Amino acid sequence: MKVLVFDVWGEFGHFRKHYTTTSPLTYSIPPRTAIAGMIGAIEGFGKDEYLQYFSKENANIAVKISCPIKKTRIAENLIDTKIAPMMSRIKTRTQIRFEVLKDVKYRIYFSHSSEEVYNKLYSMLKEHKSVYTLCLGLSEHIANYEFIGEMEAVSELLDSEREIHSVVPEKELIKISFEEGKEYFSETIPIEMLPNREVTEYGKILFEKNAKCILANVNNLWRLENGEGIIFM
Amino acid sequence: MTEVNRRSEIVFLYDIKDGNPNGDPLDDNKPRIDEETGINLVTDVRFKRTIRDHLYKFRGKEIFVREISDENGSIQDAKMRARDFLTIEEPLDSFETGKNNINENLLNDCIDVRLFGGTVPLELKLKKGKDTGSITHTGPVQFKIGRSMHKVFIKHFRGTGAFASKEGASQKTFREEDFLPYSLISFYGIINENAAKDTKLSEEDIDLLLDGMWNGTKNLISRSKVGQVPRLLFKVNYKEGNYHIGDLNNLFSLKSDLIDEEIRDISQIRIEVQRLVEVLGKSKDKIENAQLCMDGSIVFTYGGEEIDFEKSLMEAGINTEILSM
Numbered sequence: 285m286k287v288l289v290f291d292v293w294g295e296f297g298h299f300r301k302h303y304t305t306t307s308p309l310t311y312s313i314p315p316r317t318a319i320a321g322m323i324g325a326i327e328g329f330g331k332d333e334y335l336q337y338f339s340k341e342n343a344n345i346a347v348k349i350s351c352p353i354k355k356t357r358i359a360e361n362l363i364d365t366k367i368a369p370m371m372s373r374i375k376t377r378t379q380i381r382f383e384v385l386k387d388v389k390y391r392i393y394f395s396h397s398s399e400e401v402y403n404k405l406y407s408m409l410k411e412h413k414s415v416y417t418l419c420l421g422l423s424e425h426i427a428n429y430e431f432i433g434e435m436e437a438v439s440e441l442l443d444s445e446r447e448i449h450s451v452v453p454e455k456e457l458i459k460i461s462f463e464e465g466k467e468y469f470s471e472t473i474p475i476e477m478l479p480n481r482e483v484t485e486y487g488k489i490l491f492e493k494n495a496k497c498i499l500a501n502v503n504n505l506w507r508l509e510n511g512e513g514i515i516f517m
Numbered sequence: 518m519t520e521v522n523r524r525s526e527i528v529f530l531y532d533i534k535d536g537n538p539n540g541d542p543l544d545d546n547k548p549r550i551d552e553e554t555g556i557n558l559v560t561d562v563r564f565k566r567t568i569r570d571h572l573y574k575f576r577g578k579e580i581f582v583r584e585i586s587d588e589n590g591s592i593q594d595a596k597m598r599a600r601d602f603l604t605i606e607e608p609l610d611s612f613e614t615g616k617n618n619i620n621e622n623l624l625n626d627c628i629d630v631r632l633f634g635g636t637v638p639l640e641l642k643l644k645k646g647k648d649t650g651s652i653t654h655t656g657p658v659q660f661k662i663g664r665s666m667h668k669v670f671i672k673h674f675r676g677t678g679a680f681a682s683k684e685g686a687s688q689k690t691f692r693e694e695d696f697l698p699y700s701l702i703s704f705y706g707i708i709n710e711n712a713a714k715d716t717k718l719s720e721e722d723i724d725l726l727l728d729g730m731w732n733g734t735k736n737l738i739s740r741s742k743v744g745q746v747p748r749l750l751f752k753v754n755y756k757e758g759n760y761h762i763g764d765l766n767n768l769f770s771l772k773s774d775l776i777d778e779e780i781r782d783i784s785q786i787r788i789e790v791q792r793l794v795e796v797l798g799k800s801k802d803k804i805e806n807a808q809l810c811m812d813g814s815i816v817f818t819y820g821g822e823e824i825d826f827e828k829s830l831m832e833a834g835i836n837t838e839i840l841s842m
Binding site for chain 2: 294295296328331354356358359360361363370371372373374375377379381386408411412413414415416417419423424425426428429
């Protein structure tokens with residue numbers, strides 16, 4: 285299978301956990317749905333339509349943490365929309381503390397059943413182009429990216445422990461070897477969303493916080509020509 | 518009106534002396550500091566507020582997101598509903614008709630929606646009952662959070678306030694505050710030509726945006742921001758569609774003989790642009806031109822040698838245009 289590989293980064297990022305409203309917390313990694321949005325922005329799919337191109341059936345998406353996960357908080361004075369006429373004429377403000385990711389970098393792996401969607405992304409990545417401004421969750425967290433290349437991915441047998449570089453969906457996990465000096469975390473993230481933004485699947489994702497690989501027995505592992513082992517979400 | 522049909526990247530440098538460029542509302546209004554690095558942060562919303570206020574107060578432009586300042590002037594504002602942008606009579610045949618009408622008026626009237634986008638909740642009376650919905654626009658112009666190009670020092674002041682803390686008290690209250698003796702802040706933004714179509718952004722709007730960035734920063738005469746001076750506005754316009762280099766702000770680096778926290782004036786620093794000029798030079802075929810406005814106080818260097826920034830851009834094959842503000 286051919287896989288497109290590219291790195292995205294930015295100074296800050298915020299991928300809001302769906303159950304946090306006035307104290308917005310962020311996931312440690314971009315959920316699959318957010319990565320679909322980024323690819324949509326590069327290819328130029330509109331806000332209302334991009335999700336229809338990235339169902340799990342058609343799109344394979346994996347992500348690797350490339351810089352240690354760091355979080356901080358930024359307090360902002362937002363408009364108190366409860367009493368602001370038209371949500372824009374400001375009478376009072378309300379202070380909201382945003383949890384944000386800092387010094388963010390991820391590697392994204394992508395393949396698609398439609399040649400058109402795949403080739404469009406390939407040609408945009410090759411020329412360092414994007415139709416809309418790429419961001420990490422919120423528009424002010426502008427991101428930049430670099431194309432790493434198109435790589436051949438080979439399915440790897442699940443006979444023994446393997447090194448995995450991407451985040452690991454828990455449902456693919458058979459057995460994990462916890463190693464000293466690594467910090468393991470898991471988060472439940474949205475995996476699939478309908479174009480009306482109704483999330484149809486959440487999944488538990490396991491990751492190593494300092495951008496180190498994980499040693500485990502898993503299903504559906506793919507090995508890239510650069511040696512990276514990835515599992516699609 | 519000229520449609521915006523090219524991508525641009527913007528870098529804007531301004532400095533502040535003995536002031537607070539952006540207080541943290543949940544930390545005693547202290548200047549925002551990234552504690553890990555000692556870098557001063559200024560939110561994009563603070564910067565957009567500066568631009569909006571300038572366009573509203575000094576350029577007489579209608580803006581959508583604004584403060585209701587005084588009781589008298591606010592009567593109209595306080596009653597205002599999204600419906601007030603409706604120029605056809607209710608009840609309406611369909612929700613879409615009303616939404617489209619409001620959307621058109623909103624984009625025609627409000628420059629900040631054309632620049633930065635916005636969300637408007639709608640509740641419209643229809644011939645059959647009523648319906649709710651919203652209008653959402655993603656701004657073609659986006660700014661990152663601004664950051665100082667050096668570590669900053671925070672000065673804590675104590676003073677005597679002008680007033681007593683409560684009625685009947687004979688002594689004046691004490692007050693405390695935190696200032697930055699100096700911070701040179703860099704903002705980075707992108708103008709996206711595709712999103713510009715959605716909000717009908719024009720080149721005239723962009724001229725006003727740049728005016729708001731430069732003169733709004735300079736004219737923001739409040740106690741904590743009076744020391745703000747715009748130093749450099751740098752805008753790269755691309756002719757290649759859907760292309761921009763990205764992260765241009767990181768290609769300017771600050772050099773000084775002093776340690777970061779001791780910098781107190783623009784004359785004590787130099788801005789190194791070698792990497793910037795090299796990167797731009799490599800992509801010169803994709804660049805239409807670079808527009809710049811300088812206040813004349815920044816010393817630019819190329820590999821350590823003092824240079825004329827505009828000249829070195831031209832030597833790298835970049836057409837330049839000097840903006841007057």
